[in-house]
Amino acid sequence: MRIAYLGQMADVSRENGICKKIVSQARSWMGAGHDVRYFSLAPTTTVWRGLAPLTAEIVARGSPGQRVFRSFELVRRIRAWRPDLIYFRYGYHSAGLPGLFRAIPTVAELNSDDLHEYPLTFSPAKLLYHRLTRRRVLTTAAGFVPVTHELGRRFAAFGKPAEIIGNGIALDAFTVAPLPAAGAPVRLVFIGSRDTPWHGTERVADLGRLFPDAVVDVIGAEAVPAPANVHFHGELPRERYEPLLQAATAAIGTMGLYRKRMDEACPLKVREYLALGLPVVGGYLDTDIPADADYFLRVPNTSAPLDPERSRIAAWLGRWQGRRVPRAAVAHLDNAVKEARRLAFLEQILRA
Incomplete structure (x- = not known):
């Protein structure tokens, strides 16, 4: 498979847990013979050196006025790479994503209950925007990978095929x-x-x-x-x-x-x-x-x-x-176990 890994809520300019998870997953997929590239709209185009050997295409999100245009630029780059499937680390709606997800099968990884987490850190305006647009993203995904059973239950109302896979690590x-x-x-x-x-x-x-x-x-x-x-x-x-x-x-x-x-x-x-x-x-x-x-x-x-x-x-x-x-x-907990299950689910979604 040719997999576009689309990141949100992840700062890949420096070492952190999410960044290490992304590269660990991608290495497992590449080791299994798949072609993987990381795409993200981020504050800076700087990439942590530890992300190698994963190729990253980062679009600087710019000012709030520029963000819509930069989001469409990211979508254009993903389409140009012609992936078979998108693996989306779900965070929030960005311009162009619903159309992209309808065109290319997309699996959303669900790491938290956004309805309860985001009020703790988002501004009122950003929270309102998120609540008004989240369904546009989630309903166009082809499948979900919740990291817990609890999240699986909370997102079950969307009626998507789902595989619950907790976080792993390269032991x-x-x-x-x-x-x-x-x-x-x-x-x-x-x-x-x-x-x-x-x-x-x-x-x-x-x-x-x-x-x-x-x-x-x-x-x-x-x-x-x-x-x-x-x-x-x-x-x-x-x-x-x-x-x-x-x-x-x-x-x-x-x-x-x-x-x-x-x-x-x-x-x-x-x-x-x-x-x-x-x-x-x-x-x-x-x-x-x-x-x-x-x-x-x-x-x-x-x-x-x-x-x-x-x-x-x-x-x-x-x-x-x-x-x-x-x-x-x-x-x-080893990635060899976790990522074999994840890839099997992605292939199932792609076949469907």
């Missing part, structure tokens, strides 16, 4: 972290992003309050009020943040999903934690993790303080201090 790109030294203090690590309130950084800080003898490293997210044992490192590339993960006892997943009125997720950062062998505590149901898996400790998905959970978390940390998650336990 062979990671080595299981060494065991912490005997007697080393408990270290917890969290990777977040700025302006993403559903990451729940304040609850990460609350873990630092509950465990004052532990060291809590926060990467990427903005600083919030926290005790002295919580360290905010800001945005770091992988070569600088991975040593913090390698030294950790356990990692922290998403803790504020309730803000999006969601309960299920499959965060990219959690796949990275698990690829390094780190057990995870998180405030959500993970799409790919069995309910009885001890390497994932689920805490309530609410804004309530974590004090009632302290003894349970302490016992769990005690069990995992000096242990790592076996690679066999997370083999189902």
Whole structure:
């Protein structure tokens, strides 16, 4: 297949989780013999060097007055490349997309419930535009790939063929972290992003309050009020943040999903934690993790303080201090498994 990967809500000018997911998916598809090119309307035409070997065609979106014309230019470039299928990382309506999707079979990847997430970050005007135009995009897609069962249910009313595929990771790109030294203090690590309130950084800080003898490293997210044992490192590339993960006892997943009125997720950062062998505590149901898996400790998905959970978390940390998650336990998260299913679905849509 000749696949045009159309990105939205992704800044490919720098290293970030979404950017790493896009290139990881594309590499798997190219490795299976498919031709893939990435297209996007973005603030800048700068491309992160880690996106290679994926070819990217980026159109600078320009000022609000230029955006409609630039969107049509992006559509023109996609048509000129003559893809068999478009894989669309759904974000919002852009000029020209409905006509493009009617002309070329398009599968939309659904990463969130936009009706509940966007009010947290969009301006009132942008939110109104989105609500008025979202159906024009979604109804012209040929199929959906929701990343969770919850999203599958919420978008089911569109009546599209769907394949639920949680986020994966290239396990062979990671080595299981060494065991912490005997007697080393408990270290917890969290990777977040700025302006993403559903990451729940304040609850990460609350873990630092509950465990004052532990060291809590926060990467990427903005600083919030926290005790002295919580360290905010800001945005770091992988070569600088991975040593913090390698030294950790356990990692922290998403803790504020309730803000999006969601309960299920499959965060990219959690796949990275698990690829390094780190057990995870998180405030959500993970799409790919069995309910009885001890390497994932689920805490309530609410804004309530974590004090009632302290003894349970302490016992769990005690069990995992000096242990790592076996690679066999997370083999189902590998891209070799995930992308084979995704490609099979894309081929099914194309045949239909």
